[in-house]
Amino acid sequence: MISKDMATLINAQINREMYSAYYYLGLSAQTEAMNLKGTAAWFLAKHGEEMTHALKMFRYLIDQDAAVTLKAVPVPETVGSVVMEIFERTLEHERGVTRSINDLVDHALTEKDHATNVFLHWFVTEQIEEEATVKDILGRLRIFGDQGQSLLMIDNELAALAQQINQAAATAAAQ
Numbered sequence: 001m002i003s004k005d006m007a008t009l010i011n012a013q014i015n016r017e018m019y020s021a022y023y024y025l026g027l028s029a030q031t032e033a034m035n036l037k038g039t040a041a042w043f044l045a046k047h048g049e050e051m052t053h054a055l056k057m058f059r060y061l062i063d064q065d066a067a068v069t070l071k072a073v074p075v076p077e078t079v080g081s082v083v084m085e086i087f088e089r090t091l092e093h094e095r096g097v098t099r100s101i102n103d104l105v106d107h108a109l110t111e112k113d114h115a116t117n118v119f120l121h122w123f124v125t126e127q128i129e130e131e132a133t134v135k136d137i138l139g140r141l142r143i144f145g146d147q148g149q150s151l152l153m154i155d156n157e158l159a160a161l162a163q164q165i166n167q168a169a170a171t172a173a174a175q
């Protein structure tokens with residue numbers, strides 16, 4: 001059993017994870033409309049990942065005998081159609097999520113809630129990986145540009161990355 005305060009904060013994080021999923025879904029639609037198939041597939045794969053994050057927290061609350069309180073998911077912010085800008089906003093978005101996960105860990109430590117602290121470690125590690133991936137994509141866009149041939153190259157790389165994410169999700173679901 002976890003405290004009411006801790007459960008409230010995890011419920012708020014479920015909402016943020018759902019928002020992340022929605023944010024990526026919106027960008028998938030947007031980049032699909034820009035004919036960036038690989039980028040759209042990557043954003044769609046990210047949408048699926050974010051949904052699993054929300055469901056991990058949902059399951060944790062239930063396992064801890066805490067109430068799940070679902071709230072409305074905000075409409076995702078509008079991001080311009082410049083590819084560089086899309087990834088800059090995405091990095092900012094992920095950094096914001098990292099801050100909120102860190103706040104949760106801080107709270108768990110304050111409460112000496114060891115179970116939640118251990119549970120959250122997975123998310124801390126996940127955020128490191130997610131920020132690094134977006135930083136890497138952004139780095140390539142900054143070096144090669146976000147137009148023409150280089151955009152095509154990055155779009156192809158994102159298609160391959162999306163496949164990896166989907167395969168990992170399928171493997172995890174089969175276990």
Ligand code: OFO
Pocket residue numbers: 017020049050053094097126127130
């Ligand atoms: Fe939920 O992992 Fe990023 O946002």
